[in-house]
Amino acid sequence: MLEEKRPLVGWSDVPSSPEVAEVIKKMKRSSLRWTWVFTLLFPVGFVIAGLVSDEVPLNEVVMIGGGLGLLMLVINLWRISGTKKPAWDGVVIKKLEKKRWKNDKDGTSQSYTEYIVVIRTEAGKKKRIVERQGDMYDYLDVGDRVRYHPALESYEKFDKSKDTYIYCNICRLRNSIRNDRCERCNHLLFK
Ligand SMILES: [Zn+2]
Numbered sequence: 463m464l465e466e467k468r469p470l471v472g473w474s475d476v477p478s479s480p481e482v483a484e485v486i487k488k489m490k491r492s493s494l495r496w497t498w499v500f501t502l503l504f505p506v507g508f509v510i511a512g513l514v515s516d517e518v519p520l521n522e523v524v525m526i527g528g529g530l531g532l533l534m535l536v537i538n539l540w541r542i543s544g545t546k547k548p549a550w551d552g553v554v555i556k557k558l559e560k561k562r563w564k565n566d567k568d569g570t571s572q573s574y575t576e577y578i579v580v581i582r583t584e585a586g587k588k589k590r591i592v593e594r595q596g597d598m599y600d601y602l603d604v605g606d607r608v609r610y611h612p613a614l615e616s617y618e619k620f621d622k623s624k625d626t627y628i629y630c631n632i633c634r635l636r637n638s639i640r641n642d643r644c645e646r647c648n649h650l651l652f653k
């Protein structure tokens with residue numbers, strides 16, 4: 463087997479590689495395409511529904527459909543603008559589990575656990591990772607240095623030397639730390 467060539471302590475050079483730049487470009491293009499699809503879906507869908515049914519006046523249908531389309535546009539553009547922000551570094555300062563309740567359709571409540579990782583950024587801000595599954599909750603420990611990659615909406619750990627696994631920053635699959643490339647998407651792992 464090949465000896466590990468890339469060091470497991472330190473920030474990865476992979477995020478600035480041409481391969482990852484290409485992936486980010488493709489993701490941006492596809493999220494813009496979906497933004498337009500969803501923005502148009504509501505007005506078009508509502509107008510068709512309005513033409514088919516006589517129950518609701520057409521101008522009301524156009525207003526509601528147009529409003530929802532506009533809302534989709536704003537939400538998506540806001541999300542896309544978030545992915546353009548620069549990466550930030552921080553340290554995990556706290557991990558907590560919270561019991562939450564959700565209401566089912568039949569009126570009963572069900573509990574679930576929310577896994578929260580609190581990070582203090584170098585700029586002194588507090589960021590929280592909130593999960594249902596707890597992948598990052600298990601992966602990160604208090605004291606770990608982490609870097610957030612907004613374009614990929616994923617985290618990288620500074621010191622991976624004690625880990626047996628690593629998450630793919632592109633498709634999120636859990637890989638063995640021995641892998642250089644992800645078993646699912648075949649892109650470079652951030653190490
Ligand atoms: Zn992957």
